[in-house]
Amino acid sequence: MDLKLIQAFVLVAEELHFTRAAERLGVAQPVMSQWIRKLEAEFGQPLIERTTRTVRLTAAGSAALPHARQVVDAARLLERAIDHEGTSVLGSVTLGYAGASSRPWLPGIARAVRRQAPGVDLRLQSMVYAGAAPSLVAAGDLDLAFSRRPQTYTGLVDRVFEYERVLVGLSTDHPLAGQEEIRLIELAQDPWVMFPAHQGSSVRDMGLRLASQAGFTPRIVQEAPDSYTILGLVAAGVGVTITLSSLEHVATPGLKLVPLAGPARYLTATILHRRKPGRATQAVIDVLTGLHPIPDRPEGWGCCTDR
DSSP states (O other), X not given: OOHHHHHHHHHHHHHSOHHHHHHHHTSOHHHHHHHHHHHHHHHTSOSEEEOSSXXXXXXXXXXXXXXXXXXXXXXXHHHHHHHTTTXXXXXXXXXXXXXXXXXXXXXXXHHHXXXXXXXXXXXXXXXXXXXXXXXXXXXXXXXXXXXXXXXXXXXXXXXXXXXXXXEEEEEXXXXXXXXXXXXXXXXXXXXXXXXXXXXXXXXXHHHHHHHHHHTXXXXXXXXXXXXXXXXXXHHTTSOBEEEXXXXXXXXXXXXXXXXXXXXXXXXXXXXXXXXXXXXXXXXXXHHHHHHSOOOOOOOSTTOBTTO
């Protein structure tokens, strides 16, 4: 069985998006699709269900995923053991990241880990929702994770990584798109596009809380599983949304991001890990500490939601 096919399956399962999985592997999207079809042919049954709107695992794919991850991890550790014999730290570290908001930081982190801690195999795993990070780290499914405050789990430590300013997302032809800032109450009659309610999205929770403080309940007409889809729907005029400055890098034609009126509000992005990390995890923490010093806290009343 070809290892690259198994690796392709694991990446698609993590991203639930063929193009993003192909980018992580450094191949074209049609090649990724071809590899998945070849692996499914070898198994004799579909592993991934594809529609025009969604990508999800079949029952067989869900059953195969943990074993496929073990195969990929073992192969990586084998390669590292041969290439870096005698290094002081050798092990695998899984870093969970929350979709599009933390994606821009990943290449620099991966390069720094390979340079400064070559005996560590850094594995990147997409979580989509930062709200899932504490339970996954506490359970040992992740060694490190991007998360957001507040953090209430005992036995976990978080370190501020970035302050993400709260923004309004709307289409460029929206009547308010020309304003330099928007009062949330001005969007009370608009349809909204949000993350699903049952997934633990900190962005959704924050948006509903701010709307409640403004005196209304948003009319949510469409839910979507990731920021790329949400911003695309907003650009198409389906509705408005609440988003973050960490998403400004997502180039979406027809989309306008505008600050909220009044005092700036932020979510506090963090890196989360267990209180007593292993040697390999500590090596990655040390790399992150040097690469991204703790930023200064923004000034202003009501600036952050972790108070």
